[in-house]
Amino acid sequence: SQKIEQNSEALNIQEGKTATLTCNYTNYSPAYLQWYRQDPGRGPVFLLLIRENEKEKRKERLKVTFDTTLKQSLFHITASQPADSATYLCALGSGNQFYFGTGTSLTVIP
Amino acid sequence: DTAVSQTPKYLVTQMGNDKSIKCEQNLGHDTMYWYKQDSKKFLKIMFSYNNKELIINETVPNRFSPKSPDKAHLNLHINSLELGDSAVYFCASSHGQGLGEQFFGPGTRLTVL
Numbered sequence: 001s002q003k004i005e006q007n008s009e010a011l012n013i014q015e016g017k018t019a020t021l022t023c024n025y026t027n028y029s030p031a032y033l034q035w036y037r038q039d040p041g042r043g044p045v046f047l048l049l050i051r052e053n054e055k056e057k058r059k060e061r062l063k064v065t066f067d068t069t070l071k072q073s074l075f076h077i078t079a080s081q082p083a084d085s086a087t088y089l090c091a092l093g094s095g096n097q098f099y100f101g102t103g104t105s106l107t108v109i110p
Numbered sequence: 111d112t113a114v115s116q117t118p119k120y121l122v123t124q125m126g127n128d129k130s131i132k133c134e135q136n137l138g139h140d141t142m143y144w145y146k147q148d149s150k151k152f153l154k155i156m157f158s159y160n161n162k163e164l165i166i167n168e169t170v171p172n173r174f175s176p177k178s179p180d181k182a183h184l185n186l187h188i189n190s191l192e193l194g195d196s197a198v199y200f201c202a203s204s205h206g207q208g209l210g211e212q213f214f215g216p217g218t219r220l221t222v223l
Contacts, residue, residue, distance in 0.1 A: 031209075032209055034211065034212075038151075041216075041217075042216060042217070043114075043200050043202070043214025043215055043216055043217055044153070044200075044212075044214050045214070046211035046212060046213070049209065049211065051209075087151065089153065093209070095207075096158065096165050096166055096207055097166070098143075098155055098158075098166075099155070100145075100152070100153040100154070100155075102150075102151075102152055103151050103152070103153075
């Protein structure tokens with residue numbers, strides 16, 4: 001069965017630095033990948049979508065890469081701020097199938 | 111206006127009881143979902159409905175039965191509740207299946223005693 005892993009459950013970085021979160025997957029060939037943000041006590045909020053034929057996507061301070069050879073997506077937040085502290089989830093999909101990763105809790109330290 | 115709403119927000123009940131969680135979306139989406147998020151924050155899809163038709167039915171005990179009276183509503187009924195059912199349940203909706211971003215409700219925290 002498919003397996004989706006995100007790097008370390010928790011990641012702490014200093015304000016102003018770039019946060020890099022990793023999403024690795026096995027036994028699956030997704031047609032697209034999405035990243036969501038989840039704050040405590042709330043539902044996930046969509047951030048970015050990247051398709052299998054795209055290498056990189058950007059949105060303001062966010063950047064996502066998708067390497068189907070390595071079976072990996074990297075999610076970058078540049079010039080991180082304390083307000084970026086949250087849990088970030090990657091989600092892979094193909095057709096009607098859709099699976100979330102384990103999530104990474106990011107803390108940006110002032 | 112709330113895009114995806116769920117009721118109740120909290121649900122505490124005894125083992126063996128039957129309970130329902132309601133979900134409504136006012137986004138005009140044709141696809142709705144139910145997810146379960148366990149204590150380790152792992153989010154797993156349970157069901158997906160497109161135009162009131164069941165599309166995804168992951169390995170979920172048949173004690174869980176979704177019902178979609180119309181495109182804007184997807185309710186989740188749970189029979190004979192067990193301790194392991196304790197989790198946060200999220201409803202979501204999207205325009206079409208697959209690529210469309212999903213809009214999530216605020217979640218329903220179910221605690222089975």
